[in-house]
Amino acid sequence: MFNIILFGPPGSGKGTQSERLIAKYGLKHLSTGDILRSEIARQTRLGLEAKGYMDKGELVPDEVVIGMIQSALEENPEAPGFLFDGFPRTTAQSEALDKLLAAQNTEIGLVLALMVSEEELVKRLLNRGRTSGRSDDNNEEVIRARITEYHKKTSAVAEYYQKFGKVRYVPGEGSVDEIFTSLLNEIEQRRS
Ligand code: ADP
16 A cells, blocks of 8 residues: 655645546545535535634644544545545644554555745635635635645644655646656655
């Protein structure tokens, strides 16, 4: 099993690159943002609770997303590996993920961190907001709040995995193909 975390601030291209990576390696894609949006669309209790946080650009409480990931891991015992996208976003989530994976005798193989400047992030997210229908992409204040949350809580995730020598930084600006090629290079190096 080879498990990857695709890491980076909101708007860094995790969703776009995830689609390509899962197609190439047959990994199971686990995006907490996607799972949360599907809960909201189905108007579940979890979705209604999460929406309040998401619309303000804040993180959803750790217990909620950790529970979601635990269920997703249990539901996919046959997966050849997982691609985590938008998770873990806090140190507590990282520790919980490591424990869940260890219980299945596996671990994170690689953390791929996409690097994109803040002005480029805001531009991309506002642009996405015009077509995605995502309420958290429509408002520059909410976008800036998400980036602040990233600096306050999420950037620590890279430091956490750096202690284990698992993080590789990849430039997230350039064409989608160029970025994908850089990601593949890192994966192939790590697997060989
Ligand atoms: P983006 O990377 O563009 O912010 P996501 O779809 O990953 O988009 O996340 C959208 C929102 O969902 C976040 O701003 C946050 O409120 C919530 N969310 C997603 N993943 C997590 C997580 N692992 N922990 C806490 N909140 C999360």
